[in-house]
Amino acid sequence: MVDLSTTYLGLKLKNPLVASSSPLSQKVESAVALEKAGVAAIIMYSLFEEQILRDSYKIDADLDRGVETYPEALTYLPDYGQYSIGPETYLRHLRNLKNALSIPVIGSLNGVTDGGWVEYAQKNPGCRRGCFGVKPLQSGNRPRSHLR
Amino acid sequence: MRCVFWGLGADGTVGANKNSIKIIGEETDNYAQGYYVYDSKKSGGVTISHLRFGPKPIRAPYLIDKANFLACHQFSFLERFDVTKMAAPGAVFLLNSIYGPDEVWDHIPQETQKDIIEKKLKFYVIDAYEVARKTGMGGRINTIMQTCFFAISGVLPREEAIEQIKKAIRKTYGKRGEAVVQKNFEAVDMTLEYLHEMKVPDKVTSKLTRKPPVPPEAPEFVRNVLGKMIALEGDSLPVSAFPVDGTYPSATTKWEKRNIALEIPQWEPDLCIQCGKCAFVCPHAVIREKVYDPGFLKNAPEGWQAVDAKFKELPGMKFTLAIAPEDCTGCGLCVEACPAKDKSQVGRKAINMVSQPPIRERERIKWDYFLTIPEVDRTAISVRTVKNSQLLEPLFEFSGACGGCGETPYIKLLTQLFGDRLMIANATGCSSIYGGNLPTTPYAVNREGRGPSWSNSLFEDNAEFGLGFRLTLDKQNEFARELLPSFAGVLGEALIDAILHADQSTEAGIREQRQRVELLKQKLAAIKTPEAQHLLSVADSLVRKSVWIIGGDGWAYDIGYGGLDHVIASGRNVNLLVLDTEVYSNIGGQASKATPRAADAKFAAAGKGLAKKDLAMMAMSYGYVYVARVAMGANDQHTLTAFLEADAYEGPSLIIAYSHCINHGYDLRYGLEQQKLAVNSGVWPLMRYNPLLALEGKNPLILDSKDPSIPVEQYAYNETRYKMLVHGDEQRAEMLIKQAQADADRRWILYRQMAEMNFAAPPSNGKGGQE
Numbered sequence: 001m002v003d004l005s006t007t008y009l010g011l012k013l014k015n016p017l018v019a020s021s022s023p024l025s026q027k028v029e030s031a032v033a034l035e036k037a038g039v040a041a042i043i044m045y046s047l048f049e050e051q052i053l054r055d056s057y058k059i060d061a062d063l064d065r066g067v068e069t070y071p072e073a074l075t076y077l078p079d080y081g082q083y084s085i086g087p088e089t090y091l092r093h094l095r096n097l098k099n100a101l102s103i104p105v106i107g108s109l110n111g112v113t114d115g116g117w118v119e120y121a122q123k124n125p126g127c128r129r130g131c132f133g134v135k136p137l138q139s140g141n142r143p144r145s146h147l148r
Numbered sequence: 149m150r151c152v153f154w155g156l157g158a159d160g161t162v163g164a165n166k167n168s169i170k171i172i173g174e175e176t177d178n179y180a181q182g183y184y185v186y187d188s189k190k191s192g193g194v195t196i197s198h199l200r201f202g203p204k205p206i207r208a209p210y211l212i213d214k215a216n217f218l219a220c221h222q223f224s225f226l227e228r229f230d231v232t233k234m235a236a237p238g239a240v241f242l243l244n245s246i247y248g249p250d251e252v253w254d255h256i257p258q259e260t261q262k263d264i265i266e267k268k269l270k271f272y273v274i275d276a277y278e279v280a281r282k283t284g285m286g287g288r289i290n291t292i293m294q295t296c297f298f299a300i301s302g303v304l305p306r307e308e309a310i311e312q313i314k315k316a317i318r319k320t321y322g323k324r325g326e327a328v329v330q331k332n333f334e335a336v337d338m339t340l341e342y343l344h345e346m347k348v349p350d351k352v353t354s355k356l357t358r359k360p361p362v363p364p365e366a367p368e369f370v371r372n373v374l375g376k377m378i379a380l381e382g383d384s385l386p387v388s389a390f391p392v393d394g395t396y397p398s399a400t401t402k403w404e405k406r407n408i409a410l411e412i413p414q415w416e417p418d419l420c421i422q423c424g425k426c427a428f429v430c431p432h433a434v435i436r437e438k439v440y441d442p443g444f445l446k447n448a449p450e451g452w453q454a455v456d457a458k459f460k461e462l463p464g465m466k467f468t469l470a471i472a473p474e475d476c477t478g479c480g481l482c483v484e485a486c487p488a489k490d491k492s493q494v495g496r497k498a499i500n501m502v503s504q505p506p507i508r509e510r511e512r513i514k515w516d517y518f519l520t521i522p523e524v525d526r527t528a529i530s531v532r533t534v535k536n537s538q539l540l541e542p543l544f545e546f547s548g549a550c551g552g553c554g555e556t557p558y559i560k561l562l563t564q565l566f567g568d569r570l571m572i573a574n575a576t577g578c579s580s581i582y583g584g585n586l587p588t589t590p591y592a593v594n595r596e597g598r599g600p601s602w603s604n605s606l607f608e609d610n611a612e613f614g615l616g617f618r619l620t621l622d623k624q625n626e627f628a629r630e631l632l633p634s635f636a637g638v639l640g641e642a643l644i645d646a647i648l649h650a651d652q653s654t655e656a657g658i659r660e661q662r663q664r665v666e667l668l669k670q671k672l673a674a675i676k677t678p679e680a681q682h683l684l685s686v687a688d689s690l691v692r693k694s695v696w697i698i699g700g701d702g703w704a705y706d707i708g709y710g711g712l713d714h715v716i717a718s719g720r721n722v723n724l725l726v727l728d729t730e731v732y733s734n735i736g737g738q739a740s741k742a743t744p745r746a747a748d749a750k751f752a753a754a755g756k757g758l759a760k761k762d763l764a765m766m767a768m769s770y771g772y773v774y775v776a777r778v779a780m781g782a783n784d785q786h787t788l789t790a791f792l793e794a795d796a797y798e799g800p801s802l803i804i805a806y807s808h809c810i811n812h813g814y815d816l817r818y819g820l821e822q823q824k825l826a827v828n829s830g831v832w833p834l835m836r837y838n839p840l841l842a843l844e845g846k847n848p849l850i851l852d853s854k855d856p857s858i859p860v861e862q863y864a865y866n867e868t869r870y871k872m873l874v875h876g877d878e879q880r881a882e883m884l885i886k887q888a889q890a891d892a893d894r895r896w897i898l899y900r901q902m903a904e905m906n907f908a909a910p911p912s913n914g915k916g917g918q919e
Contacts (some may be wrong), residue, residue: 031554035723039277047332052325055325055875056324056325059325059872062813062814062868062872063324064158064288065815066550067158067187068160068162068163068195068667069157069158069193070157070187070188070189070190071186071188072734072735072736073735073737074736075737076736077737077750077813077868077869078748078749078753079563080323080753080872080875082323083323083325083875084876084878085324085325085875089878115259119326
């Protein structure tokens with residue numbers, strides 16, 4: 001059999017077929033199907049920095065809307081005191097994919113602030129078979145390094 | 149140290165002051181005390197914080213009247229209130245000003261300038277809104293003004309104060325994400341650049357004067373009593389000033405020009421299709437329409453806009469859509485409701501939001517002229533369409549409800565349809581606060597001086613309270629009918645016969661009956677027998693009244709449910725309107741039995757684990773109750789039809805109205821869109837159950853919305869009440885939203901099956917229809 005192995009971003013792949021960033025990586029079952037179909041690596045659906053910022057600003061605005069105005073209702077929503085606003089859900093899914101697959105899984109970050117993505121990439125230090133691809137969207141964004 | 153802070157509700161002033169107390173109380177050797185005075189208005193209210201700090205224990209259980217630090221966080225307050233009255237001589241006066249240090253002095257009213265000069269106040273200004281805008285803080289100026297306070301007051305060394313403020317920011321906002329913390333930090337860091345100490349001129353130069361709380365043409369009671377309360381001087385009123393029986397005049401919100409909107413809608417006549425949708429949804433009745441004789445154009449003020457009216461019943465007339473510029477809250481619902489778009493300019497509609505201050509005076513003059521134009525003749529049009537309904541005068545206006553409130557448009561519609569013969573029993577809750585709270589009353593009167601009568605009762609007895617209205621009216625009507633024939637000789641048989649057999653099913657019929665009853669009363673007044681006086685005292689009950697029992701879901705589903713059930717079971721002709729926000733809105737969003745599964749609410753903070761009670765289904769089980777579930781944002785015509793059918797039905801009617809609410813956690817400008825999504829997802833199926841149809845052999849249940857077309861999640865996760873659980877406990881959120889989807893699916897299938905049942909041949913063989 002012809003040896004199709006290659007390397008990509010320093011990762012050794014059994015062949016050059018990589019499933020690119022798409023909704024197919026949103027479910028573990030479909031990612032497993034991709035592996036069974038022969039892909040050598042999967043790039044996860046993208047995590048947008050704007051999504052995280054938007055969630056953060058929205059919950060802040062919504063929890064504060066109308067508060068401390070009217071004496072019988074100083075607040076309008078219960079406040080949990082802690083919210084997992086950020087990449088936690090994405091990273092948890094990355095870990096689930098890693099556990100279910102034997103091929104490399106590459107996270108995909110879209111950053112809009114200078115260096116803002118580093119914080120999110122560093123939140124998964126235990127990742128050994130995966131890496132993060134970084135997609136700067138504007139010329140002003142200068143990712144400093146790729147994380148593995 | 150005695151400090152007083154004037155804030156605009158929801159600008160964060162009170163929250164920042166609470167933090168300042170914690171900082172000073174915990175980080176210095178000082179004692180600290182805070183009292184907070186709030187407003188009864190739910191939009192644009194005033195807050196006044198009274199803070200004391202000092203090295204000795206503070207024994208002062210009363211508000212401050214001589215502050216040595218006075219801050220006004222809202223510039224427009226200077227026009228309405230004597231803000232510096234509470235400043236001690238030599239005090240600091242910090243003003244948040246939209247005008248820069250070079251121009252601010254001339255924008256301050258003469259009275260305040262005089263006070264600043266005479267008391268030798270140390271005057272500081274900052275444009276906190278500019279700092280907030282530049283740092284992405286929106287309208288929240290709390291940390292900015294707090295930074296100014298610490299920088300000027302010197303309670304703590306400046307560097308230490310800033311460190312403590314940032315510590316408090318991290319503690320308060322850290323859980324909402326680092327981005328939120330950072331933007332607050334930026335605001336703190338930028339503040340001092342914008343803070344200026346002013347050199348106070350030695351003479352008064354302003355051309356402006358403080359405005360009286362109500363205009364001089366207001367009635368005496370409004371000027372002397374309500375005006376004092378509006379100016380926040382109600383505590384100085386003697387007890388003798390108040391009405392002895394607790395009744396207050398209605399139609400008084402129109403005197404209280406609050407000017408709380410930074411932006412208001414502006415009409416574009418060239419695009420308008422005269423559909424009435426903007427006026428239909430306006431929560432504060434600031435958008436009005438009139439169709440009138442072209443002769444009124446002659447004396448119209450500058451800038452008046454008019455087009456040919458497009459109403460087939462009213463040919464040759466002009467049409468104008470007017471906006472009350474000083475009463476609008478700037479919610480933007482009207483713009484979202486407008487279907488008329490400019491094809492040549494993206495985003496331009498027939499109604500658009502524009503800055504209020506530059507057009508305020510011009511629009512105020514136009515509004516005043518608009519009010520002088522007569523209302524449309526109610527008998528000349530059919531009120532069965534949304535378009536026509538908005539030509540009817542609303543008799544509920546300018547309430548203190550939240551900007552974008554989802555409840556008040558329903559009440560406004562009621563007053564348009566039945567206003568001058570409407571009697572409302574109102575349960576405690578939001579609708580009793582914005583409906584009948586001091587100092588002003590939003591329920592209004594028409595040119596004949598007629599308007600809704602309204603009273604508030606408790607959560608637990610409001611339905612019975614309203615039933616009492618009905619029983620009283622019925623008994624009075626019965627007594628009048630008994631007495632009438634005995635006056636045949638004096639009044640004439642024709643008049644008596646016409647009164648007793650009047651058709652009052654239309655506006656024209658009601659007007660004719662009113663004229664007959666007026667004639668009857670005139671004739672009876674001249675007859676001095678006890679029987680005539682008895683008949684005179686109950687004659688008004690011969691005109692058909694519309695009794696409505698109104699409240700929220702806390703009343704209807706929970707605390708007042710026993711009464712509601714009792715009243716609909718009575719079979720009497722009452723109408724019950726449930727303004728369903730799915731929580732106890734007025735007291736801050738506690739869960740009720742109307743709260744849907746998966747939504748967060750107080751007392752259901754991990755997401756409610758049980759499904760919403762189906763009140764409509766319970767009421768339908770009687771078979772003789774008219775029931776409707778409506779959502780005007782999804783189908784305004786359906787709402788209108790249901791209201792008319794409920795009024796016309798000579799038995800109990802129950803309408804459950806989807807009411808978007810500040811407790812749902814999103815910008816209420818998009819409330820109508822959320823209503824559509826609620827219907828499209830099957831969460832809120834539109835329906836009517838009309839018992840009269842069963843008498844005709846038809847199925848009484850009509851499903852008025854189509855099969856669900858989107859998942860529940862697509863509706864729910866636009867609202868923080870649902871979404872916050874995803875951020876708090878993702879697994880539980882996932883489980884609950886799946887169950888909520890199943891709830892919606894099951895209910896839809898059940899309703900559909902019921903609506904498809906054949907009522908043509910009811911079982912009559914004693915075996916339930918089985919052979």
